[in-house]
Amino acid sequence: MWRDAALVAGKDLRIEGRSRVALSQVAPFGIVALVLFAFALGPDRETMAKGAPGLFWVAVLFCTVLAIQRSVSVESSDGARDGLRLSGIDPAGLYLGKAVAVAAQLIVLEALLAVGVVLLYGAHIEVPWMIAVSCLLGTIGLAATGTLYGALSSGLRVRETLLPFLLLPIAAPVLLAGTRIWQAAMAGGTPSDGTQWLRLLVVFDAVYLAVGVVLFGPIQETA
Amino acid sequence: MTHDLTTTPLEGPAAAHPYSGAATNTRVSPPPSPSTTARRTEHIIGLLALVGTAATVWLGIWVTPPDKVQGDLVRLVYIHPGVAWVALYLAFGLAAVSTLLYLWPRTRSLFWDRLAAAAVEVGVIFNICTLVSGSIWGKPTWGVWWAWDARLTSTAVLLVLFLGYMALRRVPAEPEVRARRSAFVALFAAIDIPIIHFSVDWWNTLHQGATVLNANLSPTIHGSMAWTLLLGFVALTLVFVWMLLVRYRIGAIEDWLAANELDLALAERQAEGVAASRVASDPGPAGGSPTDRVGVA
């Protein structure tokens, strides 16, 4: 399973490396989102600094949807998906591989967005390790659920509109937890509040990773 | 209701048709039709639901006294917990259990899938009733139309998840494929609901300065009010059951029509052809020509 996961992750990341879609399209979209949020919340820096955690995570969620769509559409042509299934790759490995690839892209995007948030909104980060860990755990959760729903909707022509609608409510706990942790880790927050949200993220990640590893095979047969 | 939806092409004791020279029989499994007892049960439940709801309204609005604390607003309490219980526990619970029974290989049957779908659709209606009645109650009580406490927020999220499930089901697919897809989505949603509820609860209590909004009633609720509340629960549950039965039947018939539509359309075309050739070779009043028949629904 792990070997297959590495194979698939490598494939997806290599495709990304060559086509650079995440870098050239999704990342700018994230920046655009940050700018639009600034327009929406007004020029008052204090409001923006207060809203920075939430806005960061909302932007991350939007980028996640795009990244998942990309991850699914990479295999939609030339019967690539059937090829993958027939190749005998362990479905759990396929799941983990794709999830890891998405997660890797998301981490890079988040680093970019975090810098953007600090610069554009004037957010002050006091406990950087908490920020980093929350991003890591949140990314794992988003990648885990996103890959699942991507697989579920991979065969549908209405995937573009249906996937966000299905995925985002499920990802709500990541948004809630991530925002809270960031707020705890920033100036004026209480870091101890953040730790129990980190625990929630761990539970969320564990649950959905387990579900994905077990059910990815049957899901693939449905699509 | 385990009828097999496969059809066999023209075979067997088919009479050669006198005009076209070919057999014109298409075999189709019987359309779903309820037995007389099923029909009668449904009527009885519907009647009881109607009577119960009317009684609840009458008692709730006219007979019972206003509450000491809440005044007349307590009258909304006769229906709001009722619709909430149906939407959040009955409908959702039934959908979850049915989904599990469908996914479990030993009990797999499209019956459970259809039941889940019916439960979700009726659940959406009750969910909307819950949110609106709660919001209307909340405005004079708390001063706001909406509050982000755990219960309200979870209810809203459940509504969105239900709608997602329904949207997914509308994608055309074979019944088994659609059933599996919906079942997975339902499963993931069911797993997430407790996590969401938990998180929103934390989210509220940890946030500095949040008012803890308490949706409890006065602890002692006695006499006619208690009975009316109970009647409300029972009546609305009956309403749900009746709607579930009708909605299930609708799903079953739709599936039957979809599964057989090709054969039914063929049979219609053949009948039209036969009638046309009959009219051509035998002028005069022909009985029941289906040439003006509209296609299969």
Next chain:
Amino acid sequence: MRYVIAGYIFVLGLLALYAVALVWRRRRLVRAVARVTGPDVAVVVVGGNGSPGASTVAGAPVSTGATTPQAEAS
């Protein structure tokens, strides 16, 4: 009090509308089924009561128990 009335009207109204919609949908579907398995269509309904029923000639009613049109089905 007007909040109470508004609440009741909304909830009962929505439930009533949905109930009517359900009944209407079912009636339309039942009629569709009756139309395609009615007497003029050369369709043999197999199963249900066991006997495959008479093969049909267009114009003659199909005489199997399972195909009785259910125009007044509840």
